[in-house]
Amino acid sequence: MTVRRTILSGMLGLALAASTSGFALAQEAVKIGLILPMTGPFASTGKQIDAAVKLFLAKEGATHGGRKLEVILKDDAGNADATRRLAQELVVNDKVSVLAGFGLTPLAMATAQVATQAKVPEIVMAAATASITEASPYIVRTSFTLPQASEPMADWAWANGIKKVFTVVTDYGPGIDAETSFANKFKAAGGTVESVRVPLRNPDFAPFLQRVSEAKPDALFVFVPSGVGAQFMKQFVERGLDKAGVKLIGPGDVVDDDILEGIGDVALGAITTHHYSAAHDSPANKAFVEAFQKANPGMRPNFMAVGGYDGMKLIAKALEATKGDASGDKLIAAMKGASWESVRGPVKIDPDTRDIIQNIYVRKTQKVGSELHNVEFATIKDVKDPVKARK
Amino acid sequence: MLTILFDGIAYGMVLFVLGCGLSVTMGLMNFVNLAHGAFAMLGGYVAVQAMQRLGLPFLASLPLAFLAAAVVGIVLERLIYRPMYAKSHLDQVMFSIGLVFMAVAGTDWLMGSTQQFIHLPAWLQGRFEIAGVGIGRYRLFVIAICGLLAFSLQWGFTRTRFGSRLRAAVDDARVARGLGIPVNRLFALTFALGSGLAGLGGALGIELMGLDPSFPLKFMIYFLIVVTVGGTSSITGPFFAAMLLGVADVVGKYLVPQVGAFIIYALMVVLLITRPHGLFARARA
Numbered sequence: 001m002t003v004r005r006t007i008l009s010g011m012l013g014l015a016l017a018a019s020t021s022g023f024a025l026a027q028e029a030v031k032i033g034l035i036l037p038m039t040g041p042f043a044s045t046g047k048q049i050d051a052a053v054k055l056f057l058a059k060e061g062a063t064h065g066g067r068k069l070e071v072i073l074k075d076d077a078g079n080a081d082a083t084r085r086l087a088q089e090l091v092v093n094d095k096v097s098v099l100a101g102f103g104l105t106p107l108a109m110a111t112a113q114v115a116t117q118a119k120v121p122e123i124v125m126a127a128a129t130a131s132i133t134e135a136s137p138y139i140v141r142t143s144f145t146l147p148q149a150s151e152p153m154a155d156w157a158w159a160n161g162i163k164k165v166f167t168v169v170t171d172y173g174p175g176i177d178a179e180t181s182f183a184n185k186f187k188a189a190g191g192t193v194e195s196v197r198v199p200l201r202n203p204d205f206a207p208f209l210q211r212v213s214e215a216k217p218d219a220l221f222v223f224v225p226s227g228v229g230a231q232f233m234k235q236f237v238e239r240g241l242d243k244a245g246v247k248l249i250g251p252g253d254v255v256d257d258d259i260l261e262g263i264g265d266v267a268l269g270a271i272t273t274h275h276y277s278a279a280h281d282s283p284a285n286k287a288f289v290e291a292f293q294k295a296n297p298g299m300r301p302n303f304m305a306v307g308g309y310d311g312m313k314l315i316a317k318a319l320e321a322t323k324g325d326a327s328g329d330k331l332i333a334a335m336k337g338a339s340w341e342s343v344r345g346p347v348k349i350d351p352d353t354r355d356i357i358q359n360i361y362v363r364k365t366q367k368v369g370s371e372l373h374n375v376e377f378a379t380i381k382d383v384k385d386p387v388k389a390r391k
Numbered sequence: 392m393l394t395i396l397f398d399g400i401a402y403g404m405v406l407f408v409l410g411c412g413l414s415v416t417m418g419l420m421n422f423v424n425l426a427h428g429a430f431a432m433l434g435g436y437v438a439v440q441a442m443q444r445l446g447l448p449f450l451a452s453l454p455l456a457f458l459a460a461a462v463v464g465i466v467l468e469r470l471i472y473r474p475m476y477a478k479s480h481l482d483q484v485m486f487s488i489g490l491v492f493m494a495v496a497g498t499d500w501l502m503g504s505t506q507q508f509i510h511l512p513a514w515l516q517g518r519f520e521i522a523g524v525g526i527g528r529y530r531l532f533v534i535a536i537c538g539l540l541a542f543s544l545q546w547g548f549t550r551t552r553f554g555s556r557l558r559a560a561v562d563d564a565r566v567a568r569g570l571g572i573p574v575n576r577l578f579a580l581t582f583a584l585g586s587g588l589a590g591l592g593g594a595l596g597i598e599l600m601g602l603d604p605s606f607p608l609k610f611m612i613y614f615l616i617v618v619t620v621g622g623t624s625s626i627t628g629p630f631f632a633a634m635l636l637g638v639a640d641v642v643g644k645y646l647v648p649q650v651g652a653f654i655i656y657a658l659m660v661v662l663l664i665t666r667p668h669g670l671f672a673r674a675r676a
Binding site for chain 2: 039040041042043044196197198199201202204206207208210211213227228230231234237238239240258259262263264
């Protein structure tokens with residue numbers, strides 16, 4: 001009896017396996033063109049997202065909606081002309097069904113036209129200027145927008161007795177986004193704001209920090225691209241601003257998880273608002289961080305990695321919804337309004353703007369054991385990109 | 392305001408150490424070496440690795456950065472630079488720019504593209520105040536080291552036998568050889584010195600300007616400005632040029648942050664119009 005049952009179930013299993021693999025073979029793989037800066041000054045973004053995409057395929061499988069996902073990785077070195085050319089090649093030669101990646105705003109913008117003309121969804125996994133999703137009806141974003149992360153900081157600062165803020169941001173799209181969204185909100189609440197913008201290629205922050213120290217604000221709001229965050233923090237402490245009682249606040253880029261250990265103890269006490277911290281306290285995130293670090297020794301997943309992981313999740317969900325139909329319009333329709341439990345908390349794709357709606361967390365940089373982490377202590381639920389929400 | 396002046400001087404000092412190596416090779420040896428920044432980057436990475444991997448203290452990593460860049464300088468001079476001495480300046484530019492791209496790609500591949508960090512010892516962190524002027528400890532340390540270097544370089548080139556032989560070799564290598572001056576060895580030594588200084592500057596600069604594989608490209612313009620404005624015939628020229636640029640850059644960004652980044656370029660244009668051969672150019676026949 002038991003023997004027969006074993007044989008029977010074994011046969012059943014074999015038959016099932018045969019039928020599913022036959023089904024997968026019958027349908028071609030869905031190709032995803034992943035364009036990332038894998039070399040050059042922004043390679044850390046590319047490496048984080050690439051690692052997250054690989055982790056997704058390993059953890060959640062490569063077959064979704066009956067179709068196998070096949071990722072074609074291309075390196076644009078952070079150069080917008082290369083991004084557009086690679087996107088065209090991927091669409092025309094490789095016949096990809098989805099374009100994904102895009103480490104910087106100009107790279108995502110450069111591809112918008114390709115996505116529109118080819119009717120191929122463009123999943124933005126990193127670039128964070130608010131206006132990106134307006135560049136094409138085929139753009140969907142799984143990272144965040146800078147106003148989305150910066151405006152809640154204005155509320156938090158005002159509620160916590162900060163009246164006078166000095167903002168220092170890097171003079172390019174995301175920096176200006178962060179500055180204006182924070183300043184407008186903070187001024188509307190009744191606070192005063194002074195601002196300087198730092199050139200993108202700036203070796204020394206001394207002159208800007210000196211201005212801050214003379215203005216004696218309650219807090220310094222900072223946005224710099226994540227790599228130079230370390231220098232900024234060190235010079236902030238060198239100038240004695242922390243001892244002078246100036247709080248360091250801003251969106252989370254300056255205390256990026258990827259480089260936080262390298263910044264060292266000078267980062268202690270920084271208050272930031274962001275959508276993801278490797279220290280996010282949920283079982284799903286603990287498992288994610290552990291698996292990520294096991295697959296990539298010496299690396300800690302940051303907000304770029306989570307954008308990449310959820311980008312893949314979104315593609316997988318859309319394919320399941322269309323039952324494997326990978327035509328652009330059907331995928332986009334399926335992505336609008338999609339929601340799931342991400343390792344950063346609950347997320348949803350806004351059906352109107354195709355931008356992500358997510359929780360923003362207020363965090364403080366602290367020692368957790370021997371490591372530095374951004375520990376979340378307050379949650380602002382379901383934040384939409386405020387720039388597009390006002391339109 | 393004095394604080395910002397102090398910051399500017401410290402910044403200028405680093406620029407000087409980075410740039411003076413270039414003015415040594417470019418001015419004294421008449422070789423356009425745009426790969427100079429690559430040696431600076433090498434010094435920086437050596438310092439970072441010495442501190443992170445070997446656990447050496449910061450001070451011990453500085454001479455190591457100098458030595459490593461100097462040794463690599465000697466080897467490269469022997470192997471690939473020497474055949475380029477007789478070539479035209481354009482060839483030298485193309486050649487050394489090629490080296491820069493190789494260095495950038497190689498470093499990226501070897502060390503990864505992320506920013507490198509060092510942790511300064513506690514006695515170099517923070518700052519103190521004298522009569523209301525905030526003085527960063529690290530910046531003071533940089534000023535002291537670089538000031539000492541500038542002084543000994545100037546002394547070395549003008550007062551020692553090595554200096555006079557070198558100047559003779561540069562002005563007329565053939566006659567110098569005839570007088571029994573070992574020109575090739577002299578050039579190799581000078582090149583090593585220039586490269587070593589770049590390496591030291593790179594290591595000192597990590598804390599002020601950061602370090603990643605794009606370093607030689609990012610700061611090439613600064614070295615070149617120091618050398619063009621300072622002239623290449625002396626050490627005092629680049630020294631004052633570096634001071635002036637460091638102070639102008641920092642003070643300019645402090646006073647008018649909207650146009651701050653352009654001030655050094657404007658200054659360079661003005662200086663080159665009024666003094667086309669550099670600040671302290673010796674009269675050319």
